[in-house]
Amino acid sequence: MRPKIDVSEIETGVVGLGMMGTSIAVALCIAGHPVKAVAPIAHELENARKSIARQLQHADASGLLQQPISFYMNRIRLSEDYFVFQNCRLVLECVIEDKAAKARVYRKIAAATGTDTVISSNTSAIPVSDLQEMVPEPGRFLGIHWAEPAYMTRFMEITKGIRTEDRYADWVYQLAHQWGKEPTFLQKDIRGFVTNRLMYAVYREIFHLVAKGETTIADADKAFRYDAGSWMTYMGIFERMEQQGLSDFSKIFQRIFPKLDNSTEVPQLMQEMVKTKVKGVQQARGLYTYTREEAAAWEKSFAEFNKEIYQLADQYQKIKNE
Amino acid sequence: MRPKIDVSEIETGVVGLGMMGTSIAVALCIAGHPVKAVAPIAHELENARKSIARQLQHADASGLLQQPISFYMNRIRLSEDYFVFQNCRLVLECVIEDKAAKARVYRKIAAATGTDTVISSNTSAIPVSDLQEMVPEPGRFLGIHWAEPAYMTRFMEITKGIRTEDRYADWVYQLAHQWGKEPTFLQKDIRGFVTNRLMYAVYREIFHLVAKGETTIADADKAFRYDAGSWMTYMGIFERMEQQGLSDFSKIFQRIFPKLDNSTEVPQLMQEMVKTKVKGVQQARGLYTYTREEAAAWEKSFAEFNKEIYQLADQYQKIKNE
Known part of the structure; x- marks a missing residue:
């Protein structure tokens, strides 16, 4: 048995109050933590308050709350000032995927907190070991990768950087179970992490098929949703292969792997979307x-x-x- | 409005009574067709009967049946003799992914039926245009790609080969709606088809990540299931990107596409599984x-x-x- 931690005494912080940051704040609050939430962009604050209220209503309607919504609202303190983090033992960064922006945030978190406050990033694009170098006392830095909505998904990847100390990672892993997660530990600090890497393999292939006129956007969506979407909530990729019978796959791999797209470039269609x-x-x-x-x-x-x-x-x- | 076809008068046939073939027979029967089911391997027949009975029970428990189970059992005729197909207007081949085996099946179907009986394959590995060449009157041949369980999934890909005539494909497309499907038409006759191509891109990457020690089989399964599995029933890949916000993706593509695996070989782990x-x-x-x-x-x-x-x-x- 894993011993329970009393999370009601553990203050947590979130920086960056977009869709993901507010969702994480709600998740931590529902799990029992007092939450301090900082918007590095001033105009984010008002939207953040609305977004948090809306998500708490959603959680309430879904039967996740033990207390009235106001109880949770009162336990999330919104601020523009990093000083609210002074007693936090864990601060989660959820700002844009930009190293310079993240570096500024880490400096401010570190200035406001103790040297053993765990600092983490929700990045899905930048290696944890790179970000770690921008943090004073890098041993307490790690990646905590959430899925949306954070208060209602079991997914969580915990990633150590080269210099992350086990005691911090183990503590977060243990906490994650109390947040209702099924956390996985990443062995290595790879870009994109496991599930994103798998999804990017899908994105690469689907843009390729659409570009070649093999399918349309709407048809590809319809087909994948009704096919993969009919089992993926129940089992993983390897479990699926077992269920289908492993022996056929080998022959099909041999035929199809050489046909898959190997592009390294951003697809044309995506470039056009960005331009417009x-x-x-x-x-x-x-x-x-x-x-x-x-x-x-x-x-x-x-x-x-x-x-x-x-x-x-x-x-x-x-x-x-x- | 699409005019309804009276399917109760349209006999359909299935060859190959493994997991997929029996499931398709049940789907056609529930949709209202009389069904003739042929096992090219004699010992398959007894298992097929049990499997069909079990699937009809499942369909019944799920509220899909208008009539008692026995009604449907009586409308599926099992045989080893292709002659039962004599009045069928559509015969679906679901045997192993082997061209020679399929060629033998097509010859026997063609010998037992009229020249305008539509013959189709559930193949997910061999191009429809190739299979078509092994069928007398190739204009009536096409791919009909099902998901399991066939009586309880909306997915269906209809694939024309180079020589498939529109009138047959259109007729199947129309029928598919009456089977409760959300069919998609494939523009071209590609190997693996859309959803399989996407899944093979995932398989390639996941074996690569496990082989490199970046993750374990169990962790990869857990992570993907709780991440992708939390939205995939609701939306397709492009819809997901829209929901997440398109603008971030382009930067991430640029960074991650060059890191994705481009193997053309069957993964070592898979080769070992096949050996044992x-x-x-x-x-x-x-x-x-x-x-x-x-x-x-x-x-x-x-x-x-x-x-x-x-x-x-x-x-x-x-x-x-x-």
């Missing part, structure tokens, strides 16, 4: 066309879906562990 | 260790899961289409 400053569903402009109302309805129904898929995954996790 | 004749969960021997009882419990709980995820996908499909 298309952002996606949050701005109701993207690869698909929709009105702002449709985009809002889509986000709302996905929030509902999150709840259902979380409960479904939970239920089958219990069955599999019996 | 490990088959997977059906024989309770594979990458994971489990007892036969655990393997059976796993299959049973996945059947339950299929039902739930099908209903969940259905519910959100309706919301998205509103």
Whole structure:
């Protein structure tokens, strides 16, 4: 048995209050931590408050809260001042994927906290060992990689950099179980981490197939969603291969691996999207066309879906562990 | 509005009664077709009968049946003799991925049926245009690619070969809607088809990461399942990118694409699995260790899961289409 840590005494901090940062703040708060949340960009604060309130309502509607919403609202302190981190034992950085911006944030966190406060990044693009070099006392720095919505997903990758000390990583691993996660430890500090690497392999191939006219965006989405989406909540990739029967795969690998795309360049279609400053569903402009109302309805129904898929995954996790 | 076809008068046939073939026979039968099912391997017949009965029970428990199970059992005729196909307008081949074996099957189907009977393959490895050359009257041949369990998934890819005539493909596309599918038409006859190509890109990368010691089989499975598995039932790959915000992806592509594996060889680990004749969960021997009882419990709980995820996908499909 893993001993329980009393998290109500452990203050935690979050820097960067976009979609991911606010979601992490909510997750830590629901798990029992007092939370200090800092917006390095001043105008983020008001949006952050709304976003946190909305997510707490979502969590409440999903049966995740033991206390009224106001109880949690009161335990998340929003600020522009890093000084609120002074008693934090763990601070999570969730700002943009830019080394210079992150370096500034780490300097400010370090200045406000003790030398054994664990500092972590949610980066999915920059090696933890690189970021670590920008942190005073780099032994207490590591990657903690969350999935959205942070309060309602079990995924968590914990990544040590070259200089990360085990005592800090082990402590976070233990905490993660109390956050309701199924954490995995990354053996090495690779770029993109495991699940992102796998998804980037998919992105590379799908852009290739669309560019070659082998499929359309809408058809590829429909097909993958109804195919992979019908089992992926239940099992991983290797488990899937076992379920399908391993012996056929070898022959198919031999035939298909040489046909897969090996591009190292950003796909043309993506370059065009960036040029025209298309952002996606949050701005109701993207690869698909929709009105702002449709985009809002889509986000709302996905929030509902999150709840259902979380409960479904939970239920089958219990069955599999019996 | 698409006019409804009266499928109760359209006899359909299935050759190859393994996991996929029996599941397809059940799907066609539930959709209303009379079904003739031929096992080219004699000992498959007894297993096929049991497998069909079990799947009909599953469909019944999931609320998919309008009639008692016996009604459907009586509308699936099992045989070793291709002559049962004589009145079939569509015959689906689901035998092993071997050109010579498939050629023998096509000759026998063609000998038993009329020249305008549509013949199709569920292959996910051999180009439809190649298979087509082994079929008399190749214009009526096409690929119909199912997902498992065939009676409880919406996925279907319809693939034309170079010589496939539109009238046959259009007819199958129309029928597919009556089977409860969300069919996609493949523009071209590529190996592996869209969803498989995407999955093979994942397989290539995941074997690479495990081989390099970047992750373990169990951790990779856990991470991917809890990450991708938390949204994939709801949306496709491009939809996901939109939801995440397109602008970040371009930078990450630039950094990560050059790091992805480009192997053309069967991974070492897979070669070893093949050598030791490990088959997977059906024989309770594979990458994971489990007892036969655990393997059976796993299959049973996945059947339950299929039902739930099908209903969940259905519910959100309706919301998205509103």
